[in-house]
Amino acid sequence: MTDWQARAAKLYDGGFRPMVIGGKWCAAQSGEVMEARNPADGGLLATVPKGGAEDIDAAVAAARAAFEGPWAKFTPFERQALLLRIAERFEAEWETLCLSDTLDMGMPIQRTLANSRRVLGMLRYYAGQAVAIHGETIPNSFPGEIYSSTVREPVGVVGAIIPWNAPIAGSIWKIGPALATGCTVVLKPSEEASLTVLLIAKLMQEAGLPDGVLNIVTGHGSDAGAALAAHPGVDKIVFTGSTATGQAIARAATGNLKRVALELGGKSPVIVCRDADIDKAVPVAAMSVFANSGQICIAGSRLFVAREIHDEFVRRVAEYAAGLRLGHGIHEETEIGPIISARQAERIGGYLEAGRREGAEVMTGGAAPEGAA
Template sequence: MFSHKYFGKELGHLIGGKSVPPHSDQMMPSFNPATGEVLAYIPEGTAEDVNLAVAAARKAFEGPWSEWLPWERHRLFMRIYEVIEQNFDELAYLTTLDIGTPITKTLGMKQYALKAITYFATQTTNIGGQTLPNNIGTGVMTMTVKAPVGVIGGILPWNVPLVGLWWLLGGTLATGCTIVLKPAEYATMTILRLVELLYEAGLPEGVVNVVAGRGGVVGQALAEHNDVDRVVFTGSVQAGRKVIMASASNVKRVQVELGGKSPDIVFADAPMELAVPGAAMAVYNNCGQVCTAGTRLFVERKAHNEFVDKLVKFSRQMRIGPGIAHDTDMGPLISQGQLDRVMSYVDGAAPEGATLVTGGKRLGGDLSQGYFVEPTIFCDVRPEMTIAREEIFGPVISVIPFDTEEEALRLANETEYGLGGAVWTQDLSKAMRMINRVKAGTFWVNCYDWMDAGVGMNGYKLSGYGGKGGPTHMDNFLYQKSVYINHTYSGDVPPVGAGLRA
């Protein structure tokens, strides 16, 4: 059985490279969602803790870290690569016990993490501006340069700590920014341990800080803080709106990734050997607790019955159990509260006219102490039903039939969200039409939820703004200066403002 130095302990924040006791003596339990047992106790951070962490981050940003050259930051990434590679199994098991994701999945995140570290390492030496022509005079040189924006506030979700963290750490370390992280209450241990490993790799004091606690306190304090230059939030639409409003205190930069209700479109000509497991795991992955989950499954009517039969068969073969078991396909939901939420949607679907074809029950027996629910499929779902409109964040699929390509597009776009989407077809022209017309920031063809740091992901509509990863990712951590250089030192210099319109 996996054990860890954190288990049974009261943990502290990680500020200035050291474990720091919380300003308040209030602690909250961190539960194993598979058993309901307490793993450790997490500090309930306060605004005072945030002030201390932001001050440490600002000191590091203005101090020696600001003098690190690109090649030195690149070398740090390479040391981080080695440390994370050597300790990834520990992080994977800790994450599995912390949030319930099957160990085969968390161990499988190793390659993603290492590839992300490698990608962001390359970006350290890939930051530059431009020399630009001007209409002022031959004695003037004009150009742009890019500089780190400063202290970042990162408010993290609990569902994918081993993956989601690198979107923030990569940009922060590559550009020379510093950061204060607020982990989710349910996934604090993974973040604390991972940041400890960064310091073991040689990270300077104060560059990355962690303040644990509740979103309404720590997250709010970060979003409001006048010495935080940029805030990044992943979570619900309701909480995202509060972050956006709080950011107005100093008009800080904001990036938000919010909810999703992604359309997954299956045409009759789809490669069924890919589409059936692909559509299933687009929802069952991480027990449906993924923002991009393809919970609105649109199936062309002439393939509907066959596809649903195969989907039900696949669902019933899923092995449900504690994530720590290597034969588990789907683990528990994160908490009792999330279980209650998911079951409220399941229980409310039939009264609205949906037909339950498989699943729909909380698991008992040996699993009764955990937060387990069966993989669930509803048919006869209409677009206006609650389960087809609202984000459930659980393993619940709503199957909606369609007859034509135009109908599929209309149904796919009838949502206030726009995070992800997918199409399954062997017709390339049809796939391209879907890519161009489905309103989503990230889109997959004959696959689902594939992700690469060098390509990234984006949101649209209520799903947020400010993409993660890809060629423009570093710009989120930089600001641009326009520079004018008088290199003649002669009396021929135009008067101030000469280049401006009258």
């Protein structure tokens, strides 16, 4: 047994992991739970609450109470100091956070570990922004008669919905700016990967985050997510995920004209010009789509290659792909981890079949590896 395997066995043992509302760790009001399984082997990691609309109501109420209560008394310098403490707490537990991410959604451990500087840097950047927020005095057409100025104030309660493909970074992108500006948060992680987000909330609590400032409701998007997007007590909704879900969230947000920020999926081409250094371009082009098993919104899912180098480039990308090491995310030699779920794997298989029907040539792979579940 490797060190990572031993640590994994201690981190998640199949038991119940509660969500947090108003600083209290709790089950869903319905009592229902969801299973969190390791996508690499299907093993049960834990069970988590299957939250619904009633839990969203409680979380929004807790966030509102914190926003209008103790959190409102925090000065920008105090928010900055808190975010820096959170970053220090994360840094101290970074390997545990990374292991959780790897177990929960399959990203190879070497990749999660490598993200530390970026994520911790983001947190510290947001801490700096807490004391850099300012208004403006604006010249106008009636000097001496009219005084024009702007004042920036916290939006209020922010609802955040994140996908499963990068729980650590996805959480910090949503939570960090909200806390820096004095807002409170209700966050709904993906039902496919909730465990790391709960661990993040625990570490933030340990760093001194007041009760109710961050509330986590685990559950399905069709229940908890929809309730959060439509909730009249939420002042802003932020979402990362599919275009179709983003459209539904934008429609739901119109009820109280809440502010909306959407980061939606797309198809991003990698462009390779005729004078490119092929030795350098091949691994970059390949890993732009194969990183995180292709499960990432910035994946370079298409290649635009100059005709003069097309054939050689395609051949070399195929050779590079064929040499990538597939395996369990906690094995340090793994370069490509598992697909998040059987449903996602079936979707990928459907794209492969569609490509074959349309005349595409399979250069390497084209089917699930032998022994894959």
